[in-house]
Amino acid sequence: MLAVLPAAVIAGVARRLIKVSFLLTLPIAISVVLVSVFTRAGETVLFEIGPFDATAEGVDFAAQTLVRLFAISTSIGLFGMTTDPRAFVLDLERRGLSPRFAFVALATLEAVPAMVERAQVIASAQRARGLDTEGSVAARLRGVLPLAGPVVLSSLTEVEERSLALEVRAFGRPGRRRLLWRLPDSTPQLLLRALLLGLLILAIALRLTGAFPVLP
Amino acid sequence: MLELSLASYRYPGYAKTVLHDIELRLGDGEIVGLVGPNDAGKSTLCLVTAGLAPASIGGVLKGTLTLDGTPAGGLRTHELAERVVVGFQNPNTQRSGLAATVFEEIAVGPMNLGLEVPETLARTRGAVARLRLEPLVERDPQRLSGGQAQLVAIASLLAMRPRHVILDEPTAQLDPEGTRLVGEALKALADDGTSLLIAEHKTDLLDGLCQRVVVIDGGTLVRDGPTTAVFEDPELEAVGVEPPARIRLRRAAQAAGLDPRVLAGART
Numbered sequence: 301m302l303a304v305l306p307a308a309v310i311a312g313v314a315r316r317l318i319k320v321s322f323l324l325t326l327p328i329a330i331s332v333v334l335v336s337v338f339t340r341a342g343e344t345v346l347f348e349i350g351p352f353d354a355t356a357e358g359v360d361f362a363a364q365t366l367v368r369l370f371a372i373s374t375s376i377g378l379f380g381m382t383t384d385p386r387a388f389v390l391d392l393e394r395r396g397l398s399p400r401f402a403f404v405a406l407a408t409l410e411a412v413p414a415m416v417e418r419a420q421v422i423a424s425a426q427r428a429r430g431l432d433t434e435g436s437v438a439a440r441l442r443g444v445l446p447l448a449g450p451v452v453l454s455s456l457t458e459v460e461e462r463s464l465a466l467e468v469r470a471f472g473r474p475g476r477r478r479l480l481w482r483l484p485d486s487t488p489q490l491l492l493r494a495l496l497l498g499l500l501i502l503a504i505a506l507r508l509t510g511a512f513p514v515l516p
Numbered sequence: 517m518l519e520l521s522l523a524s525y526r527y528p529g530y531a532k533t534v535l536h537d538i539e540l541r542l543g544d545g546e547i548v549g550l551v552g553p554n555d556a557g558k559s560t561l562c563l564v565t566a567g568l569a570p571a572s573i574g575g576v577l578k579g580t581l582t583l584d585g586t587p588a589g590g591l592r593t594h595e596l597a598e599r600v601v602v603g604f605q606n607p608n609t610q611r612s613g614l615a616a617t618v619f620e621e622i623a624v625g626p627m628n629l630g631l632e633v634p635e636t637l638a639r640t641r642g643a644v645a646r647l648r649l650e651p652l653v654e655r656d657p658q659r660l661s662g663g664q665a666q667l668v669a670i671a672s673l674l675a676m677r678p679r680h681v682i683l684d685e686p687t688a689q690l691d692p693e694g695t696r697l698v699g700e701a702l703k704a705l706a707d708d709g710t711s712l713l714i715a716e717h718k719t720d721l722l723d724g725l726c727q728r729v730v731v732i733d734g735g736t737l738v739r740d741g742p743t744t745a746v747f748e749d750p751e752l753e754a755v756g757v758e759p760p761a762r763i764r765l766r767r768a769a770q771a772a773g774l775d776p777r778v779l780a781g782a783r784t
Contacts, residue, residue, distance in 0.1 A: 386616045399628075403614060410613045410658070460573065461609040464563075465669075467572055468601050469612065469625035469676065473594035477627045480620060480636060 301367065303496075304374045313381045320381075321373040329366055336362035385409050391483040399477055403466070411455075419451045518542040518565065518600065518680045518711055523579035525564050530575075534560050535735045538579070542680060542711035547702065549722035549743065550715040552732035553756030558715040561732060562684040565713055566602035567591065584679060598629065601678045605685035607665035610672065611657050618660070618668050619644065619653040625676040643675040646701045662689035670698060674705065681705065681712045687721060699725050723747060723760035731755060 308314040342355030386406055393402040423431075423444075432443050466472075506512045518541070525535040535557050542548055542565075552558050563569035567588040570577050581588040583599045591599075604610055615621035622643050626636040644653060647667050652660065657668060666689045673681060681702075687695040699721055702712055716722050722729060722743065729746040731739035733755045739746050746752065747759045758764070769775075 384616065386614070390614070403612075407613050413658075414608075458606075458609050461604055461606065464568055464572055464602075465604060465610040466612060467568065467593040468566070468597055468603075469672065470594045470597040470628040471612075472592070473597070473628055473630065475630050478630060478633055478636065479627060480623055480633060 301371050301374065304371065304378055308374070308378050311378070311382045313378070317374055317377050317381060321370060321377050324377070325366075325369045325373045329369060332365050332369070333362045336365065387483055390479060393477070394479050394482060399471070403471070415451060415455055418454060419447060422447050422450050422454070517544060517582075517584060518713075519580075519582040520565055521580045521582070523564055523577060523581065525560060525569060525578075526576045527560075527569075528574035528576075533735070535564060538564070538737055540565065540713075540730065540737065540740075542713055544679075544711055545706050545709045546728065547706045547712045547714065547726045549719075549726035549729040550713055550732060551717070551719060551722065551729060551757045556732045556756075557735040558732055559684050560735075562602055562682045562713070562715055566600050566682045567596040568593070568602060571596060594628075597625075597676065597678075599678060600680040600682065601625075601673045601676050602682040603670055603673050603684065603686055605688045607660075607662065607669040607689065610669040611665065612672075615657055617653060618649065618655050618657050621657040621668060622649075622671045622675050625672055629676070639675045639677060643671040646674060646704060647671045647697055663691055663694045666690055667694055667697070670701070674701065679710060681710055682715075683712065684715045685717065686714065687716065687718055695721055717758075719747060719758060719760045720762075723762070731757060 305314065308317045337354045337358040338349070338352040340355055340358035340361055342353075342357030344356035345353045346356055346359065347354050386409075389397070389402045389405045393399055426447060431446065432439060434440065434443075503512070520538055520540040523535060523538040523540075524533050526533045538561065540548075540561075550558055550561065560569065563573065564577060564581065567581055567583070569575055571588070571591070572593050583591075583596075586599075588596060588600075612621060612624045614624055619640060623636050623640040626639045631639070644650060647670060649667060649671055652664060652668065655664075657665070660668060666686065670683070670686055673683075683702075687698055690698060695718065702714070703725060706712055714722065714726070726743045728741065729739070729743045730737050731746060731752065738755060739749065739752075747763055752759055
């Protein structure tokens with residue numbers, strides 16, 4: 301957290317990152333709190349609800365777990381918010397990743413907005429023909445469900461033409477592609493990455509030797 | 517030269533043959549138009565002529581496809597791509613998804629060919645200039661209009677510098693200016709010795725571009741001849757092909773009792 305939050309502030313995404321991470325971890329956080337606080341054995345009982353005792357040890361465990369969850373969530377979120385996925389995957393390809401894997405990764409990323417766009421077009425077309433997709437949740441569900449088939453089927457039918465179009469552009473040719481560009485990578489960035497890698501190794505070593513506290 | 521000889525094709529999983537005994541020859545530098553009603557087999561013929569059917573999509577092809585003297589049957593798809601390319605009518609399915617800018621998108625094909633970077637850049641810049649796409653080169657390929665995306669898709673094929681180009685309704689989403697640009701680019705390609713087969717409903721485009729036109733109906737080539745002779749054929753409309761505007765206008769003038777030479781004079 302000490303590394304992620306300052307980086308998020310510098311990148312100008314701190315507010316959005318905290319909001320998104322909070323929302324993403326909320327469901328699992330609730331279950332962690334309930335399970336840890338009320339079921340974890342401990343000597344210091346804070347209060348009781350029916351047959352369940354809320355213990356200080358449980359609160360301590362829940363707090364540690366939540367911090368870890370939030371740290372993982374914000375780390376992944378910060379990466380997603382500050383990294384262009386195409387630049388990332390193509391740089392991996394330049395470093396040896398298979399072009400096919402790069403395509404699969406990028407096609408997956410592109411598939412979501414493409415399907416959303418297609419769904420909107422199909423929904424508009426169906427609305428023009430009288431399909432009701434407004435109103436209560438039940439009414440929306442009734443309206444939206446019939447759209448699922450056309451969205452999925454039209455996506456599948458495009459797959460073949462998409463793969464043909466790639467083959468026409470020699471995608472299946474064995475060997476490496478010669479990429480046009482390389483991601484700018486300054487010396488300070490290189491040094492920072494080396495420093496972070498060193499810290500990671502140190503943290504793992506300290507954990508293995510027991511110098512870092514472990515979960516009770 | 518691209519030559520299709522006695523070609524009959526059946527899609528995988530289907531019992532019905534959709535192309536019957538097709539004889540088609542594209543000479544170097546020749547532009548051939550392919551017209552026919554909907555569901556006549558134009559797109560299938562494009563796939564077969566490009567070698568993708570059956571090499572990529574399967575099915576059964578009887579007859580032979582020869583590319584510059586080499587039987588296409590023994591070529592792998594990436595080897596086919598170095599000789600013949602095919603463009604489809606939906607530009608969205610032709611976007612690679614690998615590029616962040618239009619320039620990179622056009623460069624995907626040359627990069628896949630493993631060309632040196634200066635050669636890739638030269639080909640990409642050449643294709644950009646040919647379709648006057650300079651204002652778009654920094655744009656995200658996902659954020660283009662249908663017409664712009666179509667032009668980018670065609671430029672992506674031109675950057676491959678193939679010997680043979682097959683286009684399935686390349687101007688379906690283009691405005692008149694875009695259609696004119698594509699026509700000019702294809703003419704320049706043919707001048708360089710590339711042979712082209714263009715499946716189109718816009719007979720006006722083919723009228724000014726092609727030396728020859730073939731008509732397909734029910735999976736069979738029913739006409740093959742010089743452009744003017746085919747488009748002047750009074751039976752053409754019976755197979756669902758509308759002649760170019762100049763011919764329709766002349767016929768309308770004749771039907772109204774006007775002297776067609778007046779129209780010819782107006783054109784000049």
